[in-house]
Amino acid sequence: MAYAEHHAPQSFWTKYVWSQDHKVIAVQYTITAILVGLVALVLSDLMRMQIGFPGRLAFIDANHYYQFVTMHGMIMVIYLLTALFLGGFGNYLIPLMVGARDMVFPFLNMLSYWVYLLAVLILMASFFVPGGPTGAGWTLYPPQAILPGTPGSDGGIVLMLISLVTFIVAATMGGLNYVTTVLQARTQGMTLMRLPLTVWGIFVASIMALLAFPALFVSGVMMLFDKLLGTSFFMPAMVSMGQTLAYKGGSPILFQHLFWFFGHPEVYIVALPAFGIVSDLLSVHARKNIFGYRMMVWAIVIIGALSFVVWAHHMYVSGMNPYFGFFFATTTLIIAVPTAIKVYNWLLTLWRGNLHLTTPMLFALGFISTFAIGGLTGLFLGNVSTDIPLSNTYFVVAHFHMVMGVSPILAIFGGIYHWYPKVTGRLLNETLGKLHFWVTFLGTYAIYFPMHYLGILGMPRRYYAYPNYEFIPPSAQYLNAFITVAALIVGVCQLVFIYNLIRSVFNGQPAGPNPWGAASLEWQTPHTPPQHGNWGPALPQVHRWPYDYSVPEADADFLPQTSTSPLTIDEATHGHGDKP
Amino acid sequence: MAHLTHSPSEPTGLRSLVADWSADREAFKVPCGKAMMWIFLLSDTFIFGCFLTGYMTERMASPVPWPNASEVFALTIGNAKIPLILIAIMTFVLISSSGTMAMAVNCAYRKDRAKTAALMFATAAFGVMFVSMQAFEWTKLIVHEGIRPWGNPLGAAQFGACFFMITGFHGLHVSAGVIYLLTVATKVLKGRYEESGNYQIVEIAGLYWHFVDLVWVFIFAFFYLW
Numbered sequence: 001m002a003y004a005e006h007h008a009p010q011s012f013w014t015k016y017v018w019s020q021d022h023k024v025i026a027v028q029y030t031i032t033a034i035l036v037g038l039v040a041l042v043l044s045d046l047m048r049m050q051i052g053f054p055g056r057l058a059f060i061d062a063n064h065y066y067q068f069v070t071m072h073g074m075i076m077v078i079y080l081l082t083a084l085f086l087g088g089f090g091n092y093l094i095p096l097m098v099g100a101r102d103m104v105f106p107f108l109n110m111l112s113y114w115v116y117l118l119a120v121l122i123l124m125a126s127f128f129v130p131g132g133p134t135g136a137g138w139t140l141y142p143p144q145a146i147l148p149g150t151p152g153s154d155g156g157i158v159l160m161l162i163s164l165v166t167f168i169v170a171a172t173m174g175g176l177n178y179v180t181t182v183l184q185a186r187t188q189g190m191t192l193m194r195l196p197l198t199v200w201g202i203f204v205a206s207i208m209a210l211l212a213f214p215a216l217f218v219s220g221v222m223m224l225f226d227k228l229l230g231t232s233f234f235m236p237a238m239v240s241m242g243q244t245l246a247y248k249g250g251s252p253i254l255f256q257h258l259f260w261f262f263g264h265p266e267v268y269i270v271a272l273p274a275f276g277i278v279s280d281l282l283s284v285h286a287r288k289n290i291f292g293y294r295m296m297v298w299a300i301v302i303i304g305a306l307s308f309v310v311w312a313h314h315m316y317v318s319g320m321n322p323y324f325g326f327f328f329a330t331t332t333l334i335i336a337v338p339t340a341i342k343v344y345n346w347l348l349t350l351w352r353g354n355l356h357l358t359t360p361m362l363f364a365l366g367f368i369s370t371f372a373i374g375g376l377t378g379l380f381l382g383n384v385s386t387d388i389p390l391s392n393t394y395f396v397v398a399h400f401h402m403v404m405g406v407s408p409i410l411a412i413f414g415g416i417y418h419w420y421p422k423v424t425g426r427l428l429n430e431t432l433g434k435l436h437f438w439v440t441f442l443g444t445y446a447i448y449f450p451m452h453y454l455g456i457l458g459m460p461r462r463y464y465a466y467p468n469y470e471f472i473p474p475s476a477q478y479l480n481a482f483i484t485v486a487a488l489i490v491g492v493c494q495l496v497f498i499y500n501l502i503r504s505v506f507n508g509q510p511a512g513p514n515p516w517g518a519a520s521l522e523w524q525t526p527h528t529p530p531q532h533g534n535w536g537p538a539l540p541q542v543h544r545w546p547y548d549y550s551v552p553e554a555d556a557d558f559l560p561q562t563s564t565s566p567l568t569i570d571e572a573t574h575g576h577g578d579k580p
Numbered sequence: 581m582a583h584l585t586h587s588p589s590e591p592t593g594l595r596s597l598v599a600d601w602s603a604d605r606e607a608f609k610v611p612c613g614k615a616m617m618w619i620f621l622l623s624d625t626f627i628f629g630c631f632l633t634g635y636m637t638e639r640m641a642s643p644v645p646w647p648n649a650s651e652v653f654a655l656t657i658g659n660a661k662i663p664l665i666l667i668a669i670m671t672f673v674l675i676s677s678s679g680t681m682a683m684a685v686n687c688a689y690r691k692d693r694a695k696t697a698a699l700m701f702a703t704a705a706f707g708v709m710f711v712s713m714q715a716f717e718w719t720k721l722i723v724h725e726g727i728r729p730w731g732n733p734l735g736a737a738q739f740g741a742c743f744f745m746i747t748g749f750h751g752l753h754v755s756a757g758v759i760y761l762l763t764v765a766t767k768v769l770k771g772r773y774e775e776s777g778n779y780q781i782v783e784i785a786g787l788y789w790h791f792v793d794l795v796w797v798f799i800f801a802f803f804y805l806w
Contacts, residue, residue, distance in 0.1 A: 104612040104616070105612070105616065172620070172623060175623075176616050176619055176620055176623075177616075179619050180612050180615050180616045180619060183606065183607040183608065183615060184606045184607065184608065184612045184615050185606075185612070186604060186605075186606075187604075188604060189604050190604050191602050191603055191604045192601065192602035192603075192607070193602045194604075210619065210622065210623040210626075211622070211623060211626050212626075213623075214623060214624075214626035214627040214629070214630050215626070215630045217627060217630075218627060218630035218631055218634060219630075219634075221745070221749075222634065222745070225729060225741065225745060229729045229730060229741075230729070230730035231729045231730050231737070231738075231740075231741035231745075232730070232737050232738060232741065233634070233638060233738065233741060233742075246730070248644075248737060249641075249642050249643055249644055249736060249737055249738060250638070250641075250738065251637055251638060251641040254634055254637045254638065254641070257637075258630060258634065261630075542604070
């Protein structure tokens, strides 16, 4: 599409509300995701109040507790992390990083956001229906999810499933855009092997979303039918509360398979964009090229592919043929290989780098730490024999919160501190940022590290209260109270971040076009923030990879991707004899 | 074609595949709309794949026998009970519609507006015929055989549930395809693509239509022939 065809929208409504500009849609996605994430944050603190100080908040009864657990999990995984990485970062960064004027289907992109917002509103509406939101646990396992006894088994679960199906429609429209834009709309010189790793992570995650969400869609539709039409897809014959039910002959295990065929790739849909963002942050703020770029790309692709054949490691305790257990344990542990490659490459990127401990860098470093810890505990849970005793304990809660909760959220924070100057033209306040980092980073360790210990003590997860569990020593309650205090502090600290975000729009220090001295394309726009169409009259031309930092003999300490200098430290370019 | 002769420094074999894919050009030499349709259909394949896998699991897990397909799907014509006759006609109709669609794409590239539109309308008509016969089949199963999503006098309750869900979801795809084809055909007839001379949209609609047909072949095989 020629540049002249783009007419920048003028009125407030077309510019900021019904906008088809990927940058505005990205901000809309981000703000919505953060707001709904705050709801989930409050829910988690309410849960912690019950565990740490049982009965202190009288309004939290068992039903409310389960509803908080369920909504916290679902909101965080789907409506915050997935939406923010793909809809937020993906939307903003893909066109800017590949040198495109916009997504290839701007209208579809706009629709994607509004359908996402609809999904969020449907989900929030479930708080206000009779019986409240569903309390089935975030995995929504049938039969209990749709039977009386589980809170929200009428309106709550129906709205949850409708909201999920709606979200999948939105994610599909977005995902088609992201994948097609990366494949088809790169500017001249921008080969796939010159894409920043952020784009690689989001690209592969989008493909995975397009292939994994169908399983959730199908299981959601089937469960809706079970609930509303009385079909028995997932419902065996059973007696509930003294009543023989009309259901018969269904397979609850089928739901688990479908759910985890989505659920496990979902872990990497969230992790791969985080990998990419952290790689870029480390490289920029260590003033060094990313170590082993090609290996990093292939690791992303291989992790993405492998994650589709490991799903049943979430189902060891559901019972399965031991050979299947062996297969899924093996594939699960094989994923550790490309993942370890990535961690080593990050460390080697830092090795003898010129480290600038800016806020985004701190968050990226924090990510490596939490991700490595979470990955190590994954080894215990990936093996059948060690998983079975640990499966129902707080060890699992600690593991997946380190690896899938804290790590991606640290990458998100890092990414926001890093790209905020491009979005608004102003820097976030560094002092507040560092306060935010240290409280969040140390606080999350204070929360989740003791949970591993609680898990090994055998403390079961998901329980509302622990009366009559003699095997749990009374001292466990001290730990639980400590965890709750830490969680409250971390929760309150996020207000500092929100305050910083709002304050800096108006009062932040002007950033200039490239405050971090970054080489990738989004920092080379003619305007900051980039205007409609991103690049002014002419698209940029790319001559190198995005990691030429501290190039020997170069004038500046980095060479932007648009630079025509013959100097480079790209090994691929060396190999083809382009070096003078 | 300059690409056919490799200079010594250019990669060969598998590496050339990687090099071509990662070059600074469109990864697929097609318009974005077509690339997107391919990717969408890949995603949709996973949806139908999950539906059919779910159906097979239900069928294998069912403690009650599954109804015999050749009896349930038989039609009494005159005095003879002919198994699978309706479904054979439906399949024939849908496969024929793929034929007219392919001809429409061919005409579109030769910029024969009237013929393209006519063939697309014919395709849509076949689609409507298919959905109508499906409605007839549903009516027969619901009214005469008493099969419901939640129950089935002939055997496993999951039979009705899977059947109505999967053929219903496919029927929705066909109906959406009919609307899509009618929209594009009307635009073709009005000469909307004359200015750009780009009739790719016909092929993109065709991709979707062929996909829906292909899915039907799998549903037919797994549901009616098993």
